[in-house]
Amino acid sequence: MPRQSFIPPLSPLVGRALLGLALLVSPLFWRLLSLQERSLNGQWQDASGLAGDIAVTLVTLAALLWLRHWRPWLAALGGLGWVALHIVNYEYVRTFDALAQLRYAHYLGDVTFLTGSAMHVTHPGLALLLATATVLAAMWPWQARPQRNIGLPASIVGLTLGLASLSLASDTSVTDWRRHHPVLASLQAMASSTAPAVTLAGSSKPPTALLADTTGAPSIALTGKTPTNVLLIMLEGVTGGYLPSLAEQAELPSEIRMPRLDTLAQDGMLYSQFIAQQRQTNRGSYALLCGDLPRLGSQPASMSDFAMGPASPTCLPDVLSEAGYHSVYLQAAPLSFMMKDTFMAKAGFDEVKGDDAVAHAYQRNGWGVDDKAFLEQGLQEVARLRQQKKPWLLTLLTSGTHHPFNLPPEVAANGSPEQQAFTYLDDAIGDFMKAMRERGWLDDTLVLITSDEAAGMRQLADETARRLTQNWGIMAVHAPQVPARRIDAPYQQSDVALSILDYLGQAERQGLPFLGRSLFRDYPAPRALHMANTYANQVQALTPWSWIVCDENLSECQAHPFTNSPWQLAHDRQRAPDETQVERLRQAVAYSRRPHQPETSGDEGFRLAVPGPRQLPGAHQSRLLTGGQYLTTTGPVAIEGSFRLEVQDRDNVKVEHYLTSARGIVHETALPLLRPGDTLSVHYRIPLAESQTRLENLLRIRALSDDKQGERPGSVTLEDASMRLVTRGWLERWWQNDAPQVTLELQRAATRATNRLALLDPELTRHAECLQPVNATQPHATFKGNGCEPGAMLYANYTHMPQGGQAQVEFNIEVLAGEAEWQLDLVAALGNQAVAHAEPERLQAGDQRHLTLDASVPEGTRHLEARLLLRQASPELEWRLSGAKLTMRD
Numbered sequence: 001m002p003r004q005s006f007i008p009p010l011s012p013l014v015g016r017a018l019l020g021l022a023l024l025v026s027p028l029f030w031r032l033l034s035l036q037e038r039s040l041n042g043q044w045q046d047a048s049g050l051a052g053d054i055a056v057t058l059v060t061l062a063a064l065l066w067l068r069h070w071r072p073w074l075a076a077l078g079g080l081g082w083v084a085l086h087i088v089n090y091e092y093v094r095t096f097d098a099l100a101q102l103r104y105a106h107y108l109g110d111v112t113f114l115t116g117s118a119m120h121v122t123h124p125g126l127a128l129l130l131a132t133a134t135v136l137a138a139m140w141p142w143q144a145r146p147q148r149n150i151g152l153p154a155s156i157v158g159l160t161l162g163l164a165s166l167s168l169a170s171d172t173s174v175t176d177w178r179r180h181h182p183v184l185a186s187l188q189a190m191a192s193s194t195a196p197a198v199t200l201a202g203s204s205k206p207p208t209a210l211l212a213d214t215t216g217a218p219s220i221a222l223t224g225k226t227p228t229n230v231l232l233i234m235l236e237g238v239t240g241g242y243l244p245s246l247a248e249q250a251e252l253p254s255e256i257r258m259p260r261l262d263t264l265a266q267d268g269m270l271y272s273q274f275i276a277q278q279r280q281t282n283r284g285s286y287a288l289l290c291g292d293l294p295r296l297g298s299q300p301a302s303m304s305d306f307a308m309g310p311a312s313p314t315c316l317p318d319v320l321s322e323a324g325y326h327s328v329y330l331q332a333a334p335l336s337f338m339m340k341d342t343f344m345a346k347a348g349f350d351e352v353k354g355d356d357a358v359a360h361a362y363q364r365n366g367w368g369v370d371d372k373a374f375l376e377q378g379l380q381e382v383a384r385l386r387q388q389k390k391p392w393l394l395t396l397l398t399s400g401t402h403h404p405f406n407l408p409p410e411v412a413a414n415g416s417p418e419q420q421a422f423t424y425l426d427d428a429i430g431d432f433m434k435a436m437r438e439r440g441w442l443d444d445t446l447v448l449i450t451s452d453e454a455a456g457m458r459q460l461a462d463e464t465a466r467r468l469t470q471n472w473g474i475m476a477v478h479a480p481q482v483p484a485r486r487i488d489a490p491y492q493q494s495d496v497a498l499s500i501l502d503y504l505g506q507a508e509r510q511g512l513p514f515l516g517r518s519l520f521r522d523y524p525a526p527r528a529l530h531m532a533n534t535y536a537n538q539v540q541a542l543t544p545w546s547w548i549v550c551d552e553n554l555s556e557c558q559a560h561p562f563t564n565s566p567w568q569l570a571h572d573r574q575r576a577p578d579e580t581q582v583e584r585l586r587q588a589v590a591y592s593r594r595p596h597q598p599e600t601s602g603d604e605g606f607r608l609a610v611p612g613p614r615q616l617p618g619a620h621q622s623r624l625l626t627g628g629q630y631l632t633t634t635g636p637v638a639i640e641g642s643f644r645l646e647v648q649d650r651d652n653v654k655v656e657h658y659l660t661s662a663r664g665i666v667h668e669t670a671l672p673l674l675r676p677g678d679t680l681s682v683h684y685r686i687p688l689a690e691s692q693t694r695l696e697n698l699l700r701i702r703a704l705s706d707d708k709q710g711e712r713p714g715s716v717t718l719e720d721a722s723m724r725l726v727t728r729g730w731l732e733r734w735w736q737n738d739a740p741q742v743t744l745e746l747q748r749a750a751t752r753a754t755n756r757l758a759l760l761d762p763e764l765t766r767h768a769e770c771l772q773p774v775n776a777t778q779p780h781a782t783f784k785g786n787g788c789e790p791g792a793m794l795y796a797n798y799t800h801m802p803q804g805g806q807a808q809v810e811f812n813i814e815v816l817a818g819e820a821e822w823q824l825d826l827v828a829a830l831g832n833q834a835v836a837h838a839e840p841e842r843l844q845a846g847d848q849r850h851l852t853l854d855a856s857v858p859e860g861t862r863h864l865e866a867r868l869l870l871r872q873a874s875p876e877l878e879w880r881l882s883g884a885k886l887t888m889r890d
Helices: 012-037 046-070 072-096 102-109 111-120 124-139 151-168 182-192 244-250 259-266 281-290 302-308 316-322 340-346 371-386 417-438 463-471 493-503 579-592 730-734
Strands: 229-235 269-271 326-331 351-353 392-397 445-451 475-478 485-487 529-533 538-542 546-551 557-561 605-607 612-615 622-626 631-633 637-647 653-661 664-669 679-688 692-703 715-727 741-747 754-759 767-771 774-777 799-801 805-817 819-828 833-837 841-844 848-857 861-872 878-889
Touching: 012 046, 012 072, 012 124, 046 072, 046 151, 046 182, 072 124, 072 182, 151 182, 229 281, 229 371, 229 417, 229 493, 244 259, 259 417, 259 445, 259 475, 281 302, 281 316, 281 340, 281 392, 281 493, 302 340, 302 605, 316 326, 316 392, 316 493, 326 371, 340 351, 371 392, 371 417, 417 445, 445 493, 463 529, 463 538, 463 546, 529 579, 538 579, 546 579, 612 622, 622 715, 637 653, 637 692, 653 679, 664 679, 692 715, 805 819, 805 841, 805 861, 819 848, 833 848, 841 848
Parallel strands: 229 392, 229 445, 269 485, 326 351, 326 392
Antiparallel strands: 269 475, 445 475, 529 538, 538 546, 546 557, 605 715, 612 715, 622 692, 631 692, 637 679, 637 715, 653 664, 653 692, 679 741, 741 754, 754 767, 767 878, 774 878, 799 861, 805 848, 805 878, 819 833, 819 841, 819 861
16 A cells, blocks of 8 residues: 655646745845845836846746756755855845855855854844745655646746846946846856956056145144054944944934944044045055055955065055064954965064964954954053064954954844944944053054944945945044044045154155055145945045046946035936046056056966964864965966965864856865874866956865863964966967866874875876875774764775766775774765775784775765774774775776
8 A cells, every 4th residue: 555645745837836936035035135124115227136036046947847857855955055045145235235246156065154154144034934945845745747847948038037137237326236136147247257358558656646745734743753653453344334423424324333432533533534445354454554545446456466476565564664663463364364464574564463363262263353352462462562662563453343243152142243243343442442541551652443444334225325335434543642623524545654654754755655645634625535346346536526436447437426425415416427537536546456566477476375373263163274365367377386284283174275266166176184183285286278357266174173161272284375377388278288187195193194196187086096005003092083983093085076987995904913893985975975885894913904895986976085994992003004095987
């Protein structure tokens, strides 16, 4: 008698309709929620976004119906990916007011992202509800297979509607997330990334209007010959409108309020119209420290140029060192991201420190330490520097207000993570400045509190105003014996370096490259300020009477007049811009995009990170070791590079290495799991047949061991992290040798074995010599493998076999003393998928065995591992291993 199901089956028509409806709900729900959270009314431009949602949904429906025909659970997995895509896009829109990009899609398959970032989902209950509904719709039984296939018609309609959506989305008066579906926008960006960029002709000399100007009348008493300590504090993402007094002045509502920062700012010199000239920390930090325009556009940042090339910038620390100052840079996040470790040393800092220098933290994740702990460390740095005889420059950079917002659990549970993060920072900077005042340290220290970038005021209904607030930073200055005042004249980040030198009486030195005006002078005539928004692909100018907003190539520009302040836009907007001001903006943009390095052959290498120890994050969290280079390549080149990692202390470590670009993942290196004491060396050569933009070399680690109370985190030592771009010769191109070449050398601590794995083609690895002959003695050892049961030793080599094939594992074992049980296993998907296993063999002293295991590897297998496990059966064990091989054939 057939088993009766308790779930009533649906007709194919109803089943397909429910699946399509479940898929469509995800993009529509998050789109409508984003509009509702910003109190935005629908406009005709939203029609293109809705059309895009429907178009991509139809194509996805066709794909899931095809998967369901083979296995319903495959359709369910696809549905989960669909839901995750729109959750990620919503969080990205919420944070950056811009669409997420498909080049980050590989994080959806990353355990770190799923277990770490998922904890920071703004609406976890709603996300779970959508995911559950989609999975049920994909797996619910049907009465019979449908007689008519609607996949092809749905795909045709979807593609047609998608093209129509792209044609309707050309109006840029509203933000991109309202006009596009993220998939369509990413495909359009990838298609256009190969188009040649418009070149803006410019000179290496700055336009006259940008040159240093200290002709204004001093607004305060400048110190001149008196050495004064300098403290520059950069607060991540703080926007001018977060200060209640400035929001009230601009007549703008703000969900985020920082009253303590506002109070201490009003106790000093508060600049109400301070411009953060770019999005992204490396661009804003460069402008602040080097007195130069950041790259106005989405081209690689100037900081990256200097970090990778032989030339060094002339920046504030370097100039002050000639005046006898000792300079320290300290940030809450890991230094190697965006190569700030290399750049800050080149900029002239005597000491460069990241999150590893902060011993105590109330909360630590892959992006560093919380703001309270960091600023407490900052006070300790001030105390240390005050013991020296030299005057000093200390630069601090927080990171806790960057998504996903680094907060202690008891704080994060009190409401919106974003609002709580800025409140937490508000209290931390308030306590910091209170301690500085109580200890009398403000009497001889110039303190500047500013933004590295501005997150903006996302709740504003006006699209243009909301986007412009993403360039509204803060600047609060506390100078000895200077009364409180508010300055309404506009200043910008590239003015700061010159201003500090002006205050110290050093601005008149010959040969200084710094641009701008001094914050401490009053100027009779206004000027235009220049900035950009790399997330919106726009460049802008703030003139005395209006904003000029252009696309990156300045082919389309609009003028937006304002009334009492730049943040109060007039109703009669979008006038024709003043061509003189557009030309000045064009000159500024061209100057900002000048090359910083001499012309070379392109084959010179550069360091990706400063060598040294890196602290591991907590369990289920990742730490980035390299990344954020955002390179542009032209023509066929090859990426050659290397890195070396040694694992210390207690943690097992997963290592991930990717090359990504605007097109997506360019290369992924398959790497083994590492145990304490292991050393891994990697050398790679990755040919690129086509030009790439926003190329990024990502190396990240994740601790697999659980957190232990009272035990300090483990660490790894990073050495020789470097890369270079090599022009591919005509012979190589003629032979079409596009196969990546990766060589791994792994030294296992338990056996001091050397593991050599050469990947000539990561998709079809022909042969790998895993382990060299070795002797090992481990008396009274307790072996722990990577993800294996206690008492097991693991030898793992990762490789991908997307087309399936045959695998053979071989090991020669000779037991010299003691007794143990040995077993061969083949597993995949980080140990979660069993491929094959051999029966265990018990061996004792004098036994020799040639262990083999043959298996068919399923199509699509990723992270295939050959595991040799032992269970020790005697107090002492001595054994010899040789001839270890993992052979794969397609």
